[in-house]
Amino acid sequence: MAFKVTILIITTTFLSFISSTCSQQITIVDSTDCSNRWIHIRNIPPRYNLDLLTNCSEYPLFDNYCPYLANHGLGQKTHNRSHSWYRTDPFLLELIFHRRVLEYPCLTPDPDTADAIYLPYYAGIDALRYLYGPDVNVSVDHGADLFDFLQIDEPRIWDRNMGHDHFLVMARPAWDFSQPVDSDPPTWGTSFLELPEFFNVTALVPEARAWPWQEHAVPYPTSFHPSNLAFFDSWIQRVKRSRRNTLMVFAGGGGVAATPNIRRSIRNECESNSSSDIVVINRGYSRVCEIVDCSNGICEHDPVRFMRPMLGASFCMQPPGDTPTRRSTFDGILAGCIPVFFEEQSAKAQYGWHLPEDEYGEFAVFIPKEDVVFKGLSIVDVLMGIPRGQVRRMREKVIDLIPRVMYRKHGSSMGLRTKKDAFDIAIKGTLQKIKSRIDRLLDQ
Structure with a gap:
């Protein structure tokens, strides 16, 4: 029960932060700084992200990750006097990344002006019910409900580039999402990355396969998350x-x-x-x-x-x-x-x-x-x-x-932000990857 109360507090706090951030007017001192860098956060129901955190202790074959949800996915500090070290679980990269996107300086509420669309779906956490939970026998369906939602809710956002401008983070190796759709009997993993509906979406994963062009590997989160340049x-x-x-x-x-x-x-x-x-x-x-x-x-x-x-x-x-x-x-x-x-x-x-x-x-x-x-x-x-x-x-x-x-702590000082971290580099690479792909499509 204590865990449930804690997770409810964490989820409510994060949801409140997301709501307040998304409702604010984004102001950029020099708009040219955001040329080719605008990102729109796709508005999806909390059942695809924050609501999933309430099930953090419900998969007996998987570690209970409730203790590591604190500090927006960084986990608890290693000790009370620690300034930069946390008990970070690498499978919470989706939560860490989501929090950092919310303070990205080039967010736009208008998807039509965006260079990329961020899909804040916690795919790795949602995959737990297929890998270890009650839906293990229907893992081929992983992502199907999300795609249906994207087609119903403001379909023009998807249709503009048929998903080529969308990206998401998946906090597990790509192999865990690569079960063939027609596998019989089912093998390990879900079929998310094998669904034709998501072939155009850029997937940031801690480990990519060698051949699919839509995947790109980003560093596993470590336990080091400094908040200022001095630390x-x-x-x-x-x-x-x-x-x-x-x-x-x-x-x-x-x-x-x-x-x-x-x-x-x-x-x-x-x-x-x-x-x-x-x-x-x-x-x-x-x-x-x-x-x-x-x-x-x-x-x-x-x-x-x-x-x-x-x-x-x-x-x-x-x-x-x-x-x-x-x-x-x-x-x-x-x-x-x-x-x-x-x-x-x-x-x-x-x-x-x-x-x-x-x-x-x-x-x-x-x-x-x-x-x-x-x-x-x-x-x-x-x-x-x-x-x-x-x-x-x-x-x-x-x-x-x-x-x-390293993934620096969210809300870090301006001085530390001059050091481009794993998140900054991942965003830059993603924007370039999406631009290159769309440019090729326009040339066809």
């Missing part, structure tokens, strides 16, 4: 001052089964008494590797468990798990820890807006997992072969990327 600069200085006494760290679970895989190889190399220990120590490290056991999700809402080890390491292992990408990639970047990838789909083929693909060699290491698992390539040997000066330059580049992968 941000304080963290950057801590990252720069941190002593990197460990060569490499792996924060995660898995790798304990007998089946050969990259996580098992990492664990074996970390746990063995390598003959390279002496060489590593001579390079200024006190140890080769540290493993932070994050099995069973124990690290997910407790950043202290992994941020301290990451601050003390030069390299952070980012092996694929059930899917190629990891939230840990962005945790490590926040700590100034150079990411080591074993699949290109883990980041290089995903986050082109936020992690420039042509600069990967400047801030990341790539080691093919097949070479490690089946050919015996030593990760330690590869990392030790990187000259010290190059490691230093790579770390500096990683630190430069920090603002690009």
